Structures are given as structure tokens and as C-alpha cells.
Amino acid sequence: MSAVFEKPPLWRRTLPLLQGFDGPLAFAVFLLACAGLVAMFSSGFDHGTRFVDHGRNMLIAGFVMFVVAQVPPQRLMSLAVPLYVLGVSLLVAVALFGITKKGARRWINLGVVIQPSEILKIATPLMLAWWFQKREGHLRPFDFAVAFALLLLPVGLIMKQPDLGTSLLVGAAGLAVIFFAGLPWRLILPPVALAVVGILLVVLFEPQLCAAGNRWPVLHDYQQQRICTLLDPFKDPLGKGFHIIQGMIAIGSGGLFGKGFMQGTQTHLEFIPERTTDFIFAAFSEEFGLVGNLLLIAGFVFLILRGLAIALEASTLFSRLLAGSVTLIFFTYAFVNMGMVSGILPVVGVPLPFISYGGTAMVTLGLALGILMSVAKARRLVQS
Structure with a gap:
């Protein structure tokens, strides 16, 4: 009788948890x-x-x-909206009373110091995937406009901190969802062509754009310096x-x-x-x-x-x-x-x-x- 109630070994009990792993x-x-x-x-x-x-x-x-x-994907989908709302709310809290280090306000103290922008690396694509799942079968241009708004909100708040690297990662993850959802090529090619032309113009006019005292609109000073340093790092070989x-x-x-x-x-x-x-x-x-x-x-x-x-x-x-x-x-x-x-x-x-x-x-x-x-x-x- 004892054999009937004998527990299987630990490896056999944990095996179902590993099944299906790629x-x-x-x-x-x-x-x-x-x-x-x-x-x-x-x-x-x-x-x-x-x-x-x-x-x-x-x-x-x-x-x-x-x-x-x-966690099955269906359960992950149910977490999309709460996680996105939490992440954006924390970004707003960072903007209002976050911790500033080295000129950037990216952290908040909730008993433990955290960087909310990290949450948005996953929460943003999760939210966008949830949105397109809800609109499956009857996508309209308006649905893509809403998706861009959902993406621009966290990206804008992260750039304001400023944190160009994280905003780039969040933006790329969100754009991937929008692209895979079926964004028409006629809407993709014009901004790509504009970006290529902009890059070429910056390279061609680098001496004038990066001249001392020339201030670029939109970008922070350190962001402008990084681009100018990339174009000609030997201008300041022992510095930037x-x-x-x-x-x-x-x-x-x-x-x-x-x-x-x-x-x-x-x-x-x-x-x-x-x-x-x-x-x-x-x-x-x-x-x-x-x-x-x-x-x-x-x-x-x-x-x-x-x-x-x-x-x-x-x-x-x-x-x-x-x-x-x-x-x-x-x-x-x-x-x-x-x-x-x-x-x-x-x-x-x-x-x-x-x-x-x-x-x-x-x-x-x-x-x-x-x-x-x-x-x-x-x-x-x-x-x-």
C-alpha cells in the first residue's frame, strides 16, 4: 500500500514545467x-x-x-493594460518628483529606487499587441493612429528625462508591433526616405552644423554633442x-x-x-x-x-x-x-x-x- 502513495521523484514532478520549452x-x-x-x-x-x-x-x-x-499568452494579454497604465503613471511620477542624477531624472523612490522606463520596454509592445488583437479583422487607419499615440506617450516621457537610449529601445519595440500588424508600405517609405535625406544632409553640412555656438532645436546639448562627435571624433580626441x-x-x-x-x-x-x-x-x-x-x-x-x-x-x-x-x-x-x-x-x-x-x-x-x-x-x- 505504501507504494501506491509514494511520491514520484522531484525531477519527474518538475518535468511538466520544462515541457514545451524551445x-x-x-x-x-x-x-x-x-x-x-x-x-x-x-x-x-x-x-x-x-x-x-x-x-x-x-x-x-x-x-x-x-x-x-x-504564464500562458492569454494571461499575459490580460496584464497588458494594467502594466502599461502602471508604467506610464510611474513615468509621470518621475517627471513630477523623480530622483535626478547627472542631469537626468530617470528614477523614483518607492521604498526601493526603480527606473520605470525599463517596465515600458515590455509593457509598450504588450499593450500594442493587445490593441491590435482587439481590432483583429477590421483594422482601419484610425486604429494605427491610436497605436502610434499609445507608443508616443511613453517614448515622449522617456525622452524628456532625458534618456535617448531607452526611448530608442521602447520606440523600436513598439514600431515592430505596428509594422507586423500590417502598417501599409505607403506610410512606411516616406518617413524612411525623409530620415535618409536628413542623415545625408547632416553629414554633408557637418562643419556648419557642428560649429562652435551653433544650437540645434529639439535636441539637448549633450545629444547634439554626441552626433557631432560621431561625425568627427578627432575634433576632441581626449575629450568627447x-x-x-x-x-x-x-x-x-x-x-x-x-x-x-x-x-x-x-x-x-x-x-x-x-x-x-x-x-x-x-x-x-x-x-x-x-x-x-x-x-x-x-x-x-x-x-x-x-x-x-x-x-x-x-x-x-x-x-x-x-x-x-x-x-x-x-x-x-x-x-x-x-x-x-x-x-x-x-x-x-x-x-x-x-x-x-x-x-x-x-x-x-x-x-x-x-x-x-x-x-x-x-x-x-x-x-x-
């Missing part, structure tokens, strides 16, 4: 996490407990991913251009195969600023060279393609839009970080996923991965 996606995350630990061990070896803290942040992100993956120049030197000095693990001179002689956070890609490039960079980029490409495949196979419009936009968050993170370190984009303070040090960003990535796993699990349960 193996290829988990494998891509594992490889990128290993690359991140290797890069952090080298670049942060003299930064106290930075390597240990990076590993801890990864474990926390993994736990968040595991928990969120157990130092980050970009040292990053390019480190990347170029890595050559084909790199200088070897723990052998990066630019890194260990502390010429690379923020070498464990925003500019860790430069440190990685110096030690592992072009081959290492290509392997790292291949890992991100595989992760992104797998995420888009999960989105394509999702069973509902909400799941498809959410999974697609969350996947492009990884693309935006990686593209912007590598671009700014390589000197082709302004420095905006965007970390490299799994590689850069940062607890909040890592938890956000874990949440995004959990959403992808949730969509993948729901699709496999439907198929079974």
Missing part, C-alpha cells in the same frame, strides 16, 4: 551567456565582484524567464571623442584572431572606458578578433531568427505580434551597441545583451525570453 532558443541563450561570462571575466577581473555579480544577474534572469514561461576613438582602436587591434583571452592591452591598461558595460564589445573584439566577432554575431542572428520563427508559428495574432516585437528588442540592443562602439552610431548607453554588465537590463532580457518561451509552449500544447 530547445534551439535555449541553446542560443546558453552560448551567448557563456560568451558573456568569458568576456566579463577578462574585462572585469579587477572590478571587484563584477564577474560574480554578472553570473548572479544571469541566474536571476534565468529564473525570471522560467517563471514567465509558465575619446570613447569612440579608443573603441575603434581596440576593435582594429584585434585583427583576425584577436590578441587572446586576458591579453587585451587596450582593455587591461584601461584605455577603453566603460569596458564592462557599454563598451564591452570593444574589449571582446580586441581579445577574440574578427573571428570571435563573427561567431558572436552569428549567435545573435540565430537567436533572432529563432524568435521570429516562434512568432511566425504562434497561434494567435497577439502572440505573433508580441513574440515578433520582443525578438526585435534583441536585434535593437545588439545593433545599436555594436554600432556605437564601432563608430557608426552615436553613443546612447545601450548594453550588449548577455555580454554587458547590468542587473536591470539582464532581468528585462529574461522577461523577454520568458515571453518567447511562453508563446513557444502554447503553440506546442495546441499541436499536441
Whole structure:
């Protein structure tokens, strides 16, 4: 009789929680996490407990991913409106009585100091996916106008803090949802063409636009300086251009195969600023060279393609839009970080996923991965 009531072993009881997890996606995350630990061990070896803290942040992100993956997409959809309203309300609270550090008001003290803009990285695409799910089957231009309004509200509040990097990430995630929902090309091409023309004009007239005393409208002074520094970092090689120049030197000095693990001179002689956070890609490039960079980029490409495949196979419009936009968050993170370190984009303070040090960003990535796993699990349960 005792055998009848004998409990099954722990591994058998936890097995149902792991069923439906997407193996290829988990494998891509594992490889990128290993690359991140290797890069952090080298670049942060003299930064106290930075390597240990990076590993801890990864474990926390993994736990968040595991928990969120157990939540079905239908439940996630019910959280869209409350999470979005909470996030926007906190952004308004930050604007009114937030904490100011280094000229930016981005934090608020609720017993614990938090940065509400991080919530909007997930809440905004979640809200937009919910909106288009409700309008499925009878989309009109008005519905896209409402979607843009829902997107511009948090983006505008974040830019006002100011926080260009986070506003870029939130805007990119929201635009991905609107694009995947079926935004007509006739509405996409004109602003893209206008942006290209604007970039070309800025490049052509850089000497006049970046002349001393010339003030650009709309942008903050530091944002104008970042763009001018990008166009010609050698105007101030020991000041505002130092980050970009040292990053390019480190990347170029890595050559084909790199200088070897723990052998990066630019890194260990502390010429690379923020070498464990925003500019860790430069440190990685110096030690592992072009081959290492290509392997790292291949890992991100595989992760992104797998995420888009999960989105394509999702069973509902909400799941498809959410999974697609969350996947492009990884693309935006990686593209912007590598671009700014390589000197082709302004420095905006965007970390490299799994590689850069940062607890909040890592938890956000874990949440995004959990959403992808949730969509993948729901699709496999439907198929079974």
C-alpha cells in the first residue's frame, strides 16, 4: 500500500514545467551567456565582484524567464493594460518628483529606487499587441493612429528625462508591433526616405552644423554633442571623442584572431572606458578578433531568427505580434551597441545583451525570453 502513495521523484514532478520549452532558443541563450561570462571575466577581473555579480544577474534572469514561461499568452494579454497604465503613471511620477542624477531624472523612490522606463520596454509592445488583437479583422487607419499615440506617450516621457537610449529601445519595440500588424508600405517609405535625406544632409553640412555656438532645436546639448562627435571624433580626441576613438582602436587591434583571452592591452591598461558595460564589445573584439566577432554575431542572428520563427508559428495574432516585437528588442540592443562602439552610431548607453554588465537590463532580457518561451509552449500544447 505504501507504494501506491509514494511520491514520484522531484525531477519527474518538475518535468511538466520544462515541457514545451524551445530547445534551439535555449541553446542560443546558453552560448551567448557563456560568451558573456568569458568576456566579463577578462574585462572585469579587477572590478571587484563584477564577474560574480554578472553570473548572479544571469541566474536571476534565468529564473525570471522560467517563471514567465509558465504564464500562458492569454494571461499575459490580460496584464497588458494594467502594466502599461502602471508604467506610464510611474513615468509621470518621475517627471513630477523623480530622483535626478547627472542631469537626468530617470528614477523614483518607492521604498526601493526603480527606473520605470525599463517596465515600458515590455509593457509598450504588450499593450500594442493587445490593441491590435482587439481590432483583429477590421483594422482601419484610425486604429494605427491610436497605436502610434499609445507608443508616443511613453517614448515622449522617456525622452524628456532625458534618456535617448531607452526611448530608442521602447520606440523600436513598439514600431515592430505596428509594422507586423500590417502598417501599409505607403506610410512606411516616406518617413524612411525623409530620415535618409536628413542623415545625408547632416553629414554633408557637418562643419556648419557642428560649429562652435551653433544650437540645434529639439535636441539637448549633450545629444547634439554626441552626433557631432560621431561625425568627427578627432575634433576632441581626449575629450568627447575619446570613447569612440579608443573603441575603434581596440576593435582594429584585434585583427583576425584577436590578441587572446586576458591579453587585451587596450582593455587591461584601461584605455577603453566603460569596458564592462557599454563598451564591452570593444574589449571582446580586441581579445577574440574578427573571428570571435563573427561567431558572436552569428549567435545573435540565430537567436533572432529563432524568435521570429516562434512568432511566425504562434497561434494567435497577439502572440505573433508580441513574440515578433520582443525578438526585435534583441536585434535593437545588439545593433545599436555594436554600432556605437564601432563608430557608426552615436553613443546612447545601450548594453550588449548577455555580454554587458547590468542587473536591470539582464532581468528585462529574461522577461523577454520568458515571453518567447511562453508563446513557444502554447503553440506546442495546441499541436499536441
